[in-house]
Amino acid sequence: MQQLGVVLNALILLAVAAAGLLIAVGRKAFEAAVVKAAEEGAQVAIRNVNWGHELAHQLEKVRGTQRQELRFKSYACLWKTLRPLAYYETDELNETAARDLSRALTDWYFSEDGGLMLTTPLRNLYFALQDVLHAVANGGRWDVERIKEPNTPKGVLNNAARERSWTEVSNMLTYLEKPGSVISQWPDGVEPLTLGWRRQMTKTVIAEWLTLKPYERYAVLQQLGSVLRTGMTYDVESRLR
Numbered sequence: 001m002q003q004l005g006v007v008l009n010a011l012i013l014l015a016v017a018a019a020g021l022l023i024a025v026g027r028k029a030f031e032a033a034v035v036k037a038a039e040e041g042a043q044v045a046i047r048n049v050n051w052g053h054e055l056a057h058q059l060e061k062v063r064g065t066q067r068q069e070l071r072f073k074s075y076a077c078l079w080k081t082l083r084p085l086a087y088y089e090t091d092e093l094n095e096t097a098a099r100d101l102s103r104a105l106t107d108w109y110f111s112e113d114g115g116l117m118l119t120t121p122l123r124n125l126y127f128a129l130q131d132v133l134h135a136v137a138n139g140g141r142w143d144v145e146r147i148k149e150p151n152t153p154k155g156v157l158n159n160a161a162r163e164r165s166w167t168e169v170s171n172m173l174t175y176l177e178k179p180g181s182v183i184s185q186w187p188d189g190v191e192p193l194t195l196g197w198r199r200q201m202t203k204t205v206i207a208e209w210l211t212l213k214p215y216e217r218y219a220v221l222q223q224l225g226s227v228l229r230t231g232m233t234y235d236v237e238s239r240l241r
Helices: 002-081 095-109 120-137 153-164 167-175 179-185 191-207 214-237
Strands: none
Touching: 002 095, 002 214, 095 120, 120 191, 120 214, 153 167, 153 214, 167 191, 167 214, 191 214
16 A cells, blocks of 8 residues: 555656646747737737838829829920020020010910929029010010020020129039039039029029120020020939939
8 A cells, every 4th residue: 555655646746747847838838929929919010000101101102103204294395395495496586586485484384284393493493584584575675696606505604604703603504514413413402503593594694684795695595495404304314213
């Protein structure tokens, strides 16, 4: 009987040990499951928290693409309207032509594909041209002489700007002389330049208009159109990167 008691006690001890082991293993498994569930729950919670931001980001990308498509269409129409100021155009450029061009630009601006698409720098360049056209088309008789090769409107305007201290005009022209560096930065830092361009064209150049030589007047108008077209190009290219 004594031996049977010893055996029973040993079996009981083994059962208790096995139960303890099972409990320990089960507890560790349970703890691991709890930790995993907590981690997964945290990840879900983080995703839920960021969901609104991610959705907004994706929506903005879609809207950006849509805006860019509209801008292509808008700028193409504006580009076409600027033909009277083209370097190789042969039609006479006089007060009547300036008045007609200003009206055509206004029609474009208030069209469904017009001024709404202009970025701030392009808006400055657009209104610089409109301000000058409006002033010279209603300011009395004036003559414009189209420049022939080998001279260029840009070179003529650069010379006039240096001689007359049109600093902000010179700054804009100088900035656009390095297209590689400009396109990599556009439109960062360009807004003050375009604002200065408009300010000096609107005030100083208009005030001195009748003192300019006929070919200098042409250079002013041609470069107002050219700088606007260049700005459109950079505005589109910078958004394709």
